[in-house]
Amino acid sequence: MTSKELRQKYLEFFKSKGHAIIPSASLIPENDPTVLFTTAGMHPLVPYLMGEPHPEGKRLANVQKCIRTGDIDEVGDNRHLTFFEMLGNWSLGDYFKADAIQWSWEFLTDKKWLGINAKKLAVTVFAGDVDAPRDEESADIWKSLGVPAHKIGYLPKKNNWWGPAGQTGPCGPDTEMFYWAGAGEYPPESSNPETDEDHWLEIWNDVFMQYNKNADGTYAPLKQKNVDTGMGLERTLVALNGYGDVFQIDTFWPLVQKIEQLSGKQYKDGEGVTKSMRIVADHLRAATMIMADDRGIVPSNVDQGYVVRRLIRRAVRHARQLGLKGKFCADVAAVVAHIFCDVYPEVARNEEKIFAELAKEEEKFDATLEKGLREFHKIPSITGHDAFVLYSTYGFPLELTLELVHEKGEGIDEAVFAQDFQKHQDLSRAGATQKFSGGLADHSEEVVRQHTATHLLQQALRDVLGNHICQKGSNITKERLRFDFTHPSKVTPEELKRVEEIMNEQIRKDHPVHFEMLTVEEAKARGAIGLFEDKYSQLGNKIKVYFIGDYSKEICGGPHVEHTRQIGGITIVKEEAVSAGIRRIKAVLVDE
Ligand code: SER
Numbered sequence: 001m002t003s004k005e006l007r008q009k010y011l012e013f014f015k016s017k018g019h020a021i022i023p024s025a026s027l028i029p030e031n032d033p034t035v036l037f038t039t040a041g042m043h044p045l046v047p048y049l050m051g052e053p054h055p056e057g058k059r060l061a062n063v064q065k066c067i068r069t070g071d072i073d074e075v076g077d078n079r080h081l082t083f084f085e086m087l088g089n090w091s092l093g094d095y096f097k098a099d100a101i102q103w104s105w106e107f108l109t110d111k112k113w114l115g116i117n118a119k120k121l122a123v124t125v126f127a128g129d130v131d132a133p134r135d136e137e138s139a140d141i142w143k144s145l146g147v148p149a150h151k152i153g154y155l156p157k158k159n160n161w162w163g164p165a166g167q168t169g170p171c172g173p174d175t176e177m178f179y180w181a182g183a184g185e186y187p188p189e190s191s192n193p194e195t196d197e198d199h200w201l202e203i204w205n206d207v208f209m210q211y212n213k214n215a216d217g218t219y220a221p222l223k224q225k226n227v228d229t230g231m232g233l234e235r236t237l238v239a240l241n242g243y244g245d246v247f248q249i250d251t252f253w254p255l256v257q258k259i260e261q262l263s264g265k266q267y268k269d270g271e272g273v274t275k276s277m278r279i280v281a282d283h284l285r286a287a288t289m290i291m292a293d294d295r296g297i298v299p300s301n302v303d304q305g306y307v308v309r310r311l312i313r314r315a316v317r318h319a320r321q322l323g324l325k326g327k328f329c330a331d332v333a334a335v336v337a338h339i340f341c342d343v344y345p346e347v348a349r350n351e352e353k354i355f356a357e358l359a360k361e362e363e364k365f366d367a368t369l370e371k372g373l374r375e376f377h378k379i380p381s382i383t384g385h386d387a388f389v390l391y392s393t394y395g396f397p398l399e400l401t402l403e404l405v406h407e408k409g410e411g412i413d414e415a416v417f418a419q420d421f422q423k424h425q426d427l428s429r430a431g432a433t434q435k436f437s438g439g440l441a442d443h444s445e446e447v448v449r450q451h452t453a454t455h456l457l458q459q460a461l462r463d464v465l466g467n468h469i470c471q472k473g474s475n476i477t478k479e480r481l482r483f484d485f486t487h488p489s490k491v492t493p494e495e496l497k498r499v500e501e502i503m504n505e506q507i508r509k510d511h512p513v514h515f516e517m518l519t520v521e522e523a524k525a526r527g528a529i530g531l532f533e534d535k536y537s538q539l540g541n542k543i544k545v546y547f548i549g550d551y552s553k554e555i556c557g558g559p560h561v562e563h564t565r566q567i568g569g570i571t572i573v574k575e576e577a578v579s580a581g582i583r584r585i586k587a588v589l590v591d592e
């Protein structure tokens with residue numbers, strides 16, 4: 001089965017069960033400073049899982065682009081990826097365990113759909129703890145569908161609990177479905193993912209999101225009981241096609257072939273070659289998809305840009321190990337663009353920019369390597385600490401230092417490097433946690449007020465600078481709001497002052513704030529602004545538009561204040577460049 005067929009079948013199945021098909025959200029979360037990337041289909045839906053009405057109703061399904069950088073060091077084995085596609089269906093306070101599980105089983109095993117032999121499947125359910133009971137309810141539903149008791153494993157929170165996506169928010173126990181990936185056609189009778197973890201491939205996860213995790217670590221029941229399911233497209237294709245690894249599916253194999261052609265090596269030329277080819281393919285696929293997003297992410301030293309930089313540089317390192325010389329990233333990215341241009345239109349829109357950025361980053365990395373080499377040769381006998389300084393100051397990879405040291409017949413104390421590295425990571429983590437307030441699950445008064453203020457900011461920018469102003473990103477913490485937008489030059493202090501005055505004037509008018517569910521066509525006809533390209537598209541699809549009196553009309557999930565005086569006052573504290581043609585404003589609320 002191809003990726004195209006699987007996406008189509010999945011959406012068709014859930015449409016037949018009354019689900020509205022929604023688009024993949026951006027890989028870069030809107031208004032959520034708690035995470036850098038969209039890690040699951042539920043992430044953009046957090047406000048709706050918490051009770052906001054969704055314009056498309058209570059049953060949704062989609063194919064979501066996801067990035068999980070937590071798995072970056074595992075990439076190279078047969079199943080881990082940084083970018084992947086997730087098929088998902090949701091109930092927003094509508095159906096619950098019985099329907100979710102029954103439909104998962106039907107889709108997996110019914111000949112009309114995937115037709116997987118039930119003997120090759122096993123499931124797990126939550127074993128229970130102080131926060132939530134053992135999930136016998138789900139186990140009984142599986143049994144009623146014909147799953148034998150010995151194919152049902154019971155696992156703790158570490159395995160069978162999902163969420164929240166950030167630090168706080170919706171989460172709950174889950175039940176997971178696995179495909180037999182061990183030797184022989186069928187698993188031994190006694191084997192299930194609880195007893196035999198390594199031989200089962202997780203393909204689908206039904207999460208019963210009925211709790212909210214609070215900042216203090218406690219769990220409170222949510223207003224509504226939700227279902228959030230996620231099926232890994234790549235892994236499911238592995239199962240359906242009987243492949244040994246995810247790199248053989250059709251959204252990867254052409255990349256491997258390109259890398260084979262460029263390097264003159266074969267994928268099966270030994271463990272080291274296979275691993276490096278997988279890393280090059282995965283990392284360049286992920287870097288391309290992040291840059292393809294209309295948010296304009298490019299390689300840099302911070303946030304998403306840093307991840308892109310790391311992915312590209314790691315891909316280059318492994319390509320060099322394969323003997324690949326010269327610039328090659330854009331050639332591989334062109335294959336990624338070809339694979340995804342029909343599925344995610346933003347890839348085609350941004351491909352020229354992506355190729356140029358990749359070439360620029362390869363050049364920079366080559367220069368870094370040269371400089372690092374010079375520094376390396378200045379040090380007579382390298383210690384673990386020196387290796388760390390080469391890494392942290394010059395970006396010189398540890399693997400390279402090790403290689404060079406070994407060539408000289410010496411060694412270094414890797415434990416010292418690891419210690420320094422750990423300290424460095426703890427520091428960056430501490431930096432990151434400072435940002436960890438706010439988020440899509442944060443409906444605190446401070447965050448909601450700033451959210452409405454962001455809408456005023458966008459409209460005021462358009463009033464002062466012109467209608468070319470388009471949102472490129474928005475990020476709100478309890479302390480400040482940050483808004484990225486298109487504009488070719490620096491915004492002058494006079495212009496900023498005017499923007500600030502307009503916002504405060506509008507706040508003082510105490511406009512009422514309300515939303516309406518409109519079709520894209522209606523929203524456009526009424527002059528709404530916002531990220532249309534994310535929100536769709538299919539004729540008749542509904543979107544939610546927030547109105548601030550007659551001053552601002554913008555597509556948004558909410559929530560917002562009820563009237564603008566609740567915002568207080570607003571002050572712009574900074575204006576700066578993010579990248580070519582994209583500016584950033586930071587603003588804080590002040591009490592009036
Ligand atoms: N959020 C769950 C997961 O990522 C189900 O989609 O596994």
